[in-house]
Amino acid sequence: MWWVMLGGSAVLAGLVFVLLALAFRRRDRGRGGERTASGRLWIGGLGLAMPVVVLLALVGYALTVGIGTLPTPDPRAVEVRVNARQYAWDMVHPGGIRTQNVLHIPAGRPADLVITSSDVIHSFWIPRLAGKMDAIPGHTNRLRIVADTPGTYRGECAEYCGVGHKDHNFTVVAHDAAGWTAFTEGAR
């Protein structure tokens, strides 16, 4: 996704800059005589038709990519409730296991996070696993994440939430199958 957009952007920016430079070079050649540019070519073609084609392709592509990240029902999914507050993250895992600022999930299985806040607006973000989801008091949002490999990941608050915003962080521990069993067994 990223490389497609970067490449496309470079091509478009290049096109504009080359045309701009050529407009100035043209000035030096052939003085005299009224010159006209074709409105149909410049405005109809380059201004209207080109962006329509490019944007249609891009929006279609983005929608397909976006649908792939939606939480479709999955029997293997685990659900964790996440409550944000100034300045901590409270997690409630399956079996009622509570932790603060550490999120435990099984690797290779989808985890559905049910996110809310008990004071101001925060935003839940694990840069390496998924996009952000706002934590809004009075509302709950669902976010599906999948960690393919076990390990720890850094998470942070991505919506300015006050003086402690910078340090409003958490860690994610993705367990392998054995580790996950041990974690959930530990509850009993």
Add this chain to the structure above:
Amino acid sequence: MSALKRHQDLTAIWGNEPGWRGYLRSVNHSDIGKRFIVAAFVFFAIGGVLAMLIRAQLATPRSAFVGPEVYNQLFTMHGSIMMFLFAIPMFEGLTMYLLPKMLGSRDLAFPRLSSLGWWCYLFGGTIIVLAMLAGVAPDAGWFLYPPLSGKTYTPGINSDVWLLGITFVEISAMCAAIEITVSILKLRAAGMRFDRMPIFAWYLLGTAGMMVFGFPPLILGSILLEVERAFGWPFYSPELGGSPLLWQHLFWLFGHPEVYIIFLPAAGAVSTILPVMARTRLLGYGAIVAAVMALAFLSFGLWVHHMFTTGIPHMALGFFSAASALVAIPTAVQIFAWLGTLWQGRPEMKLPMLYLVGFFIVFVLGGLTGVMLAMVPFDAQAHDTAFVTAHLHYVLVGGFVFPMLAAAYYWLPHITGRERVMRVGEAAFWLIFIGFNLTFFMMHLTGLLGMPRRIDTYPEGMGWTWLNLLSSVGGFLQAFGFALFLIDVVLQIWLGRVHRRNPWGATTLEWAMPIPSTTYNFASLPTVTTRDPLADDPDLGVALARGEGLLAEARHGWRETLAVDMTSGTPEHVAILPGNSWLPIATAAMLGGFFLMMLAGLYALAPVFLVGTVWLGWRWAWTNGTRGDVGMVPIGGGQSLPTSFEAPRTTGWWGSVFALAASATLFASLLFGYAFLWTIAPNWPPPALIPPSLVVPLLAIAGAAAAGIAVRAGRMPIVLGGHLAIVAALILLLTTTPGPSTHAYAATSAALAAYGLFHAGLAAIMTGFVMARAKAGFHSAARATEPRILRLWSDHGAGAGAFIALLLVLPGWFA
């Protein structure tokens, strides 16, 4: 009559009294425009100093320069100042100065309103800056999201400073919006059809229209948040049925059009300057007009893209994502029209053109990163990182600051009448251009490396250290560039040689006058037959100064200019504009008293100032009009026209139409809030509903019907009675409404009732005014403007009052 005698006569009518008295009373559009520009630049400098402090803090990891409390005020104030106290007032100033001159008019439609706007801007901006110096500046981000900005989490007056100060300044934006719209529609040169208007006027028409509909949601959101903070009405508190998401909707319903409100005037300057620099005509005038109107319309469908991460359903996201990408099309139309214009002309690299090239490069890059952000999956990753900071600075600085610098160099000779000295402007350009790209290109990279926005320090070893240092160095280069620009302007004013007329060989009417311009712009008004009047007749300015145009005679001490038919530009009547007055500054000071009382928490005293404002408004309106019929007056060329005293559709009537459109938008936003909270917010249904009542709606509907019929029959006492009946019905309704602080239902109901009360009460006062004026002899069969204007306000007050009375009792009936 000699040209000199005419100049003296007109200057006596249009000029200011000497000294401070003249300064405080002036309503002249050139004066007010220049003041807006200077003040906006001062606020730009203040905002720039804040940016320097931010970059100083972020230059190194673990910086201890300022703590998070101060840092939060810094970035909140930087954003707020640049948006509300720099960008909008800057283009308002440029527009106020230029627009009448471009349209071939002597002033704007409502000179006293521009003056009121100026004082509101100055007073409101001063409150905000003084609060910052006192260390109680807003610190909840420029978007002020509740609950963080609410009473619980910001107990000090920080958020109140923002809400009250910015709302005070928004009064000037609303004044300007109505002023600009009506001036473009009505006060143009004879023969200036819609398709002969300078392209700048089209851009400003689009912008002002967006302001009429874009600002009311923000003003409403601010009022609601201030009422929540002051009186505990829980509009945004989820535990009592409010929702913080309501603020986000209202804020971004304004916030996205805001971006185009800033961009369009700058693009208008580009479309004006670029063809002159390329010694040709603009390519695709019609296509650009269509693009401007499309942008103005589409930008209202985009606000949700600022809320992509708030948990909105995916299909809705798809719609808004597509709409966000769609706005790239009218922008692309303009970019390629400009390139085509350069292609067909012979561009010269004069100084304004240099800044336009800077605009092209920076803005195109910013637009492309914008399309990337419009894609939901990418936005979810980049949202709230330095990448977004970089993108918005490329768009806003590229799309506004660079064109404004080009405009500054292009129109400075018009204001100073002088040539610039040496080549300081080129040096300033390179410092700003290189500094800007160094600062913000690096921030794309730090953003992609995961650096969030709005953090005051960061650890080493994240790979952000060097990039941040480079950004800071770039920031300081820019600061030197802007300082050099300022020096250049001062040098030009002091040392520049006196310049000849029309130095760039432009074709628009603002150059058909001596520079610096006179107070009255044109000694006689031009008649145009094409889009480029100065191309047809390069000596037009001299002919106008000799009195060869319309309205060449100075008479009765009247400030006369021509009002035309909107589409055809046929002269319609002679608009007689009000002269200098204490009323604008007095009214702004009275409003300032209200805002200061609210800020100080002296809520009991605040209404006193509102009553004072109504009293001043009454006196203000009383100064218009005349006690005797004037009849037709000659305008030159053997033609005669009625004056605005006796014309059916005056600028005042049109101004009322747009003022009511803005108010109706605020009303619609409030209705949206009522429905939104009812369906989306938690903790509904409310514990108690307004009890069902037949008396309230019947009384209100009867009053509205009586007012509606009587205002058409001219039976003013019945109109007054009708509005008083609506007021009584709504007060009765409020007595049965559950306490507004108990639940968001009661709070929004009370807010709706207050809206109805305000408009019915206002209509009642206006009816009383019209009755007093009729008694004093200001009305006759010919002089019937005021009853016509009253009809608009009366109908709105009656309709809104009856609708609200009915709407609010409905839930009780069905419960």
